Amino acid sequence: MEPVPNMKKEDEDYVPDMDQASVDEEDDDEDESAMEQEEMEGDEDEEDDDGESDVPGDYIEEEMLVFADFEKYLATEELIDPNVRVKVIGIETENPIVQINNDLYKGSYDFAIGTNVFLEEDPEGKAAIDPLYSPNPEKLYKYSGQSSKVLKMKRIFVTPKTEPAATDVKVKPEPTDELEEPDEIENVTSKEKERYIVRQNYEEALNLHLPEGVYPPRHIDLEHNCEAIVRRTLTTLNMAESDMEDDPNGGDFKPV
Numbered sequence: 001m002e003p004v005p006n007m008k009k010e011d012e013d014y015v016p017d018m019d020q021a022s023v024d025e026e027d028d029d030e031d032e033s034a035m036e037q038e039e040m041e042g043d044e045d046e047e048d049d050d051g052e053s054d055v056p057g058d059y060i061e062e063e064m065l066v067f068a069d070f071e072k073y074l075a076t077e078e079l080i081d082p083n084v085r086v087k088v089i090g091i092e093t094e095n096p097i098v099q100i101n102n103d104l105y106k107g108s109y110d111f112a113i114g115t116n117v118f119l120e121e122d123p124e125g126k127a128a129i130d131p132l133y134s135p136n137p138e139k140l141y142k143y144s145g146q147s148s149k150v151l152k153m154k155r156i157f158v159t160p161k162t163e164p165a166a167t168d169v170k171v172k173p174e175p176t177d178e179l180e181e182p183d184e185i186e187n188v189t190s191k192e193k194e195r196y197i198v199r200q201n202y203e204e205a206l207n208l209h210l211p212e213g214v215y216p217p218r219h220i221d222l223e224h225n226c227e228a229i230v231r232r233t234l235t236t237l238n239m240a241e242s243d244m245e246d247d248p249n250g251g252d253f254k255p256v
Contacts, residue, residue, distance in 0.1 A: 066091075073105065120141060201227050
């Protein structure tokens with residue numbers, strides 16, 4: 001028998017040698033793919049950050065559909081005008097202000113029992129009516145929206161605030177160290193009180209407006225004539241000297 005030569009068993013995991021250039025190219029490709037993936041992730045993060053910055057968390061836009069009822073305060077011709085100017089102030093408050101052209105209206109919210117439906121003109125709509133039997137309508141409308149909120153509007157007028165003139169401004173007297181005499185104070189207070197003293201009753205005050213020579217048309221009894229609060233001034237009459245000494249009725253009387 002022939003002897004069997006000794007042979008080395010090759011390792012099953014044996015990897016043949018590769019060129020160094022091919023290995024370097026594979027490493028470069030892996031590095032480039034990793035960098036591209038990182039850049040894509042960074043762009044996505046930036047887009048998320050930009051989207052969050054555009055709309056802050058505490059600010060929410062809400063679209064509100066409200067039926068404004070102007071009743072008879074606003075003419076229809078004003079709203080038909082394409083150049084009409086409409087401005088709403090404080091729509092979120094209890095009493096919004098609406099300016100239409102140069103007119104101002106103040107509103108108050110009222111929740112209607114039913115639902116207010118809004119329609120708009122449909123230029124493409126066609127009526128399914130035979131014109132032979134019934135004329136077709138000139139305009140067709142379609143559903144636009146609905147709301148249960150009603151804003152009752154009333155006309156308000158705003159006038160400019162005028163500043164008081166220099167003559168109308170009351171200047172307070174400067175405080176002085178000198179004290180006023182008590183007699184002067186009593187005179188001032190007595191004059192102020194005399195302004196509110198009633199000198200005539202109700203009937204006498206009404207008769208002041210009668211034309212000359214006209215007799216009063218009515219008489220008011222003492223109970224309803226405010227006679228109890230009237231304070232009359234009593235005067236004494238003295239005989240004045242007269243040139244007609246012989247005539248007993250020729251004397252003149254004058255108050256003292």
